[in-house]
Amino acid sequence: xxxxxxxxxxxxxxxxxxxxxxxxxxxxxxxxxxxxxxxxxxxxxxxxxxxxxxxxxxxxxxxxxxxxxxxxxxxxxxxxxxxxxxxxxxxxxxxxxxxxxxxxxxxxxxxxxxxxxxxxxxxxxxxxxxxxxxxxxxxxxxxxxxxxxxxxxxxxxxxxxxxxxxxxxxxxxxxxxxxxxxxxxxxxxxxxxxxxxxxxxxxxxxxxxxxxxxxxxxxxxxxxxxxxxxx
Amino acid sequence: xxxxxxxxxxxxxxxxxxxxxxxxxxxxxxxxxxxxxxxxxxxxxxxxxxxxxxxxxxxxxxxxxxxxxxxxxxxxxxxxxxxxxxxxxxxxxxxxxxxxxxxxxxxxxxxxxxxxxxxxxxxxxxxxxxxxxxxxxxxxxxxxxxxxxxxxxxxxxxxxxxxxxxxxxxxxxxxxxxxxxxxxxxxxxxxxxxxxxxxxxxxxxxxxxxxxxxxxxxxxxxxxxxxxxxxxxxxxxxxxxxxxxxxxxxxxxxxxxxxxxxxxxxxxxxxxxxxxxxxxxxxxxxxx
Ligand SMILES: Nc1ncnc2c1ncn2[C@@H]1O[C@H](COP(=O)(O)OP(=O)(O)OP(=O)(O)O)[C@@H](O)[C@H]1O
Ligand SMILES: [Mg+2]
Numbered sequence: 361x362x363x364x365x366x367x368x369x370x371x372x373x374x375x376x377x378x379x380x381x382x383x384x385x386x387x388x389x390x391x392x393x394x395x396x397x398x399x400x401x402x403x404x405x406x407x408x409x410x411x412x413x414x415x416x417x418x419x420x421x422x423x424x425x426x427x428x429x430x431x432x433x434x435x436x437x438x439x440x441x442x443x444x445x446x447x448x449x450x451x452x453x454x455x456x457x458x459x460x461x462x463x464x465x466x467x468x469x470x471x472x473x474x475x476x477x478x479x480x481x482x483x484x485x486x487x488x489x490x491x492x493x494x495x496x497x498x499x500x501x502x503x504x505x506x507x508x509x510x511x512x513x514x515x516x517x518x519x520x521x522x523x524x525x526x527x528x529x530x531x532x533x534x535x536x537x538x539x540x541x542x543x544x545x546x547x548x549x550x551x552x553x554x555x556x557x558x559x560x561x562x563x564x565x566x567x568x569x570x571x572x573x574x575x576x577x578x579x580x581x582x583x584x585x586x587x588x589x590x591x
Numbered sequence: 592x593x594x595x596x597x598x599x600x601x602x603x604x605x606x607x608x609x610x611x612x613x614x615x616x617x618x619x620x621x622x623x624x625x626x627x628x629x630x631x632x633x634x635x636x637x638x639x640x641x642x643x644x645x646x647x648x649x650x651x652x653x654x655x656x657x658x659x660x661x662x663x664x665x666x667x668x669x670x671x672x673x674x675x676x677x678x679x680x681x682x683x684x685x686x687x688x689x690x691x692x693x694x695x696x697x698x699x700x701x702x703x704x705x706x707x708x709x710x711x712x713x714x715x716x717x718x719x720x721x722x723x724x725x726x727x728x729x730x731x732x733x734x735x736x737x738x739x740x741x742x743x744x745x746x747x748x749x750x751x752x753x754x755x756x757x758x759x760x761x762x763x764x765x766x767x768x769x770x771x772x773x774x775x776x777x778x779x780x781x782x783x784x785x786x787x788x789x790x791x792x793x794x795x796x797x798x799x800x801x802x803x804x805x806x807x808x809x810x811x812x813x814x815x816x817x818x819x820x821x822x823x824x825x826x827x828x829x830x831x832x833x834x835x836x837x838x839x840x841x842x843x844x845x846x847x848x849x850x851x852x853x854x855x856x857x858x859x860x861x862x863x864x865x866x867x868x869x870x871x872x873x874x875x876x877x878x879x
Contacts, residue, residue: 411771413767413770413771431770431775432767432770432771433770433773433774433775433776434775436770436771436772436773437773442771442772444768444771448765448768448771450760450761450764450765450768451764452760452764453757453760453761453764457757457760457761460754460757461757461758461761461769461772461774462772464772464773504772508773
């Protein structure tokens with residue numbers, strides 16, 4: 361099967377630091393691909409580089425098309441949904457406005473799906489997003505990616521700082537979404553990775569040190585410890 | 592009492608001019624991070640466009656103002672697309688270009704129309720007065736205030752009810768995230784310049800009515816006060832600009848009448864300092 365996203369020789373330099381040093385991996389067209397790695401390894405920067413949010417060199421191909429030189433908005437319009445690490449919520453806008461802003465093209469926009477997964481977002485439609493809890497903000501962030509008919513979702517640490525009950529809720533949603541659209545997921549919660557990820561990419565100091573099946577990495581405690589510093 | 596009424600309405604009229612200039616400055620800064628000193632040029636184009644179409648084309652007042660506003664809007668769009676767009680993220684160059692444009696604009700206007708003030712076309716009714724609570728108030732104050740209210744409402748409707756308005760409000764908060772939703776935020780930059788240019792050009796025309804004449808340097812002091820209004824109101828907030836414009840206009844009028852001319856300007860600067868100490872982000876900005 362040809363991969364959906366192919367990244368090759370990706371370099372990111374910000375100021376004098378060489379943050380990504382030739383990242384390369386492929387994301388299959390189905391399932392969840394988890395990007396793992398210690399704090400500061402370059403996971404977030406990798407997603408940002410794919411989206412053209414940080415300046416980079418190297419190649420990014422989506423379904424065979426080179427998108428590396430396009431501006432961010434054009435890359436996203438190729439069919440990418442992004443839920444960033446800081447959630448990227450517009451605090452002064454209402455929940456409904458946050459969702460409306462994310463509508464791309466003519467649609468149809470899948471509000472039925474979003475409100476079914478996150479009924480709270482419908483109830484709180486008129487509330488300013490800045491006054492939502494962290495979990496609710498994450499729902500807005502993920503909801504925005506589900507609104508459009510995306511070819512792939514890029515989701516950065518969606519469960520960071522959330523209460524266990526909400527972590528489960530978010531995991532359920534991602535698992536369900538992944539049946540329709542492949543997800544590139546940055547996640548530190550290994551239990552969650554074990555549950556929903558099919559493939560893994562491990563990044564260390566701006567390079568890829570491991571790729572493979574999620575199950576085979578996580579069932580090998582020695583390798584997991586070596587790569588991630590945890591068991 | 593009659594003094595108070597006259598001062599209040601004159602202060603509000605002046606505040607109306609400040610608001611018309613400041614609203615665009617504030618949106619442009621809030622969305623695009625551009626300190627647009629070329630705003631004075633848009634103002635001058637509006638004023639001279641109105642004057643020129645009235646004296647040379649024989650336009651009646653309202654069409655002449657519309658001509659000036661269109662000329663100011665076109666100028667703003669050209670300035671944004673040709674000069675500022677290539678320099679986004681290069682703050683110092685931007686400031687140099689916009690300041691240079693402002694100076695060059697004044698010099699060009701001077702070369703074309705002379706340095707002396709030119710008598711500005713005014714409709715009959717704007718030169719009359721109205722008695723309110725014993726005060727004899729020049730009618731142009733009502734024109735200024737009315738125009739600013741209409742523009743305020745129009746900008747609010749645009750910001751709250753249209754998709755582009757939604758993009759502008761979101762972009763003021765987090766421009767990168769707007770582009771990460773697949774939106775070309777540069778289009779909104781151009782639009783904000785167009786809106787700012789139109790409002791500033793209208794201010795230019797109305798300043799001509801208020802002062803009775805137009806001269807190349809007229810926009811400069813208005814622009815300085817408008818920048819103060821933007822900072823007091825909070826960068827990026829149109830409502831903040833409106834409130835600050837009223838405050839500045841009133842403070843300036845009352846203090847220069849009851850203290851001395853010149854104290855008005857000083858007290859505006861004092862107001863600026865007080866607001867910034869209490870709320871560094873301005874009235875509508877995030878409280879620090
Ligand atoms: N704008 C920036 N300027 C300078 N250095 C940066 C910038 N952004 C990230 N870095 C550095 O690049 C490295 C990678 O950062 P990145 O955010 O991609 O890591 P991460 O793997 O997502 O970490 P975390 O697990 O903490 O989210 C870090 O050392 C970080 O300090
Ligand atoms: Mg990160």
